[in-house]
Amino acid sequence: MQDAEFNDPRLVAVYDAMYIWGRDDDFFLAVVGETPAARVLDLGCGTGRLALGMAAAGHTVTGVDPARASLQAARAKPGAERVTWIEGTADVLPERAFDVAVMTSHVAQVFVDDEEWKRVLAALERSLVPGGRLVFDSRDPRNLAWERWNPTDSRELVRLPDGAEAETWVEVTDVQDGRVSFTYHYAFSNGETLLSTSTLRFRTEEELRASLAEAGFRVERIHGGWHRQPVGEGDGEFLVIART
Structure with missing residues (x-):
């Protein structure tokens, strides 16, 4: 089954047990925290680990995910009432509603087709207020x-x-x-x-920068690791921070 770990309740439970809070969550929470009391979109929120952490830190959080089983797991967790959970894709995003948007756990790589990636970035740009930030991770193919x-x-x-x-x-x-x-x-x-x-999809840094620019984003910086190391010197990541 395609992406069953997000759609089969038995595998959602395994996923949740495997992926507990880690340094990636610390990174995203810190970057979001640079905008106090932010209205945050968590696109591809999964079982809600980071969404719940951001809500507990005082942000107003909306978690969006197309996988019903993952959202059911998220809604059952302590503190879930603090988050607005929406079953859907980027197509359902309201306009100019968020200060920060995040895509974590390499959700950006799920959009394999370039046209699909283009549509997602366009929807994210529309959902952010002017000057809003987009933060996501994508593995460095090198x-x-x-x-x-x-x-x-x-x-x-x-x-x-x-x-x-x-x-x-x-x-x-x-x-x-x-x-x-x-x-x-x-x-x-x-x-x-x-x-x-x-x-x-493993996009190069050049491909990510070009797609973001086409969608109307300005890249502030790209880190190579969870402790904000330069690209090529960290954890084999592209940790992208861009602004509308």
Whole structure:
């Protein structure tokens, strides 16, 4: 199933257990915090980890995601009433409603097609007030992250809140033209095995800058790591901060 880790409640639980608060969340929360009491859009909010953290920090947060199972998990968490949750895509965004927009957990790479990416950036630009900021992460293709997405290096045992366990690993199935396709394997302790397939787009820094400029954004800076290192000297990331 395509992107089942966001759409299948069984895999959403695994995803939530695997990805707890980390340095990426610290980075985004700090950047958002540079605009006090901001109206924040979290596009592709998933199960709401960062959205809830931003709301707890005093921001007015709207979380948007097309995956119903992920949003159901988000709405069930403590503090969820502080966030406005919307099931949908960038097409549903209101105009000039947000001071800051974020896309985290490499959501920007989900938009594989250039025309789709162009539409998403245009919708984000319309949703921000003049001078509003867009913050997102995208992996630097020069870091070759997909080479570590193999059954040996990616294998992980995940313990779920109900006491069950799931062993997970990733297997790349295709790499071409900046697109990487892969399959996530989930082997549960009850003997059940589930699969989730995905494709991500690895855009170069030049491609990101050009697409942002075309959409009406001005790039303030791009970091290479979660501690704001220069590109090429950090964690193999492009951490983009742009302004309308």
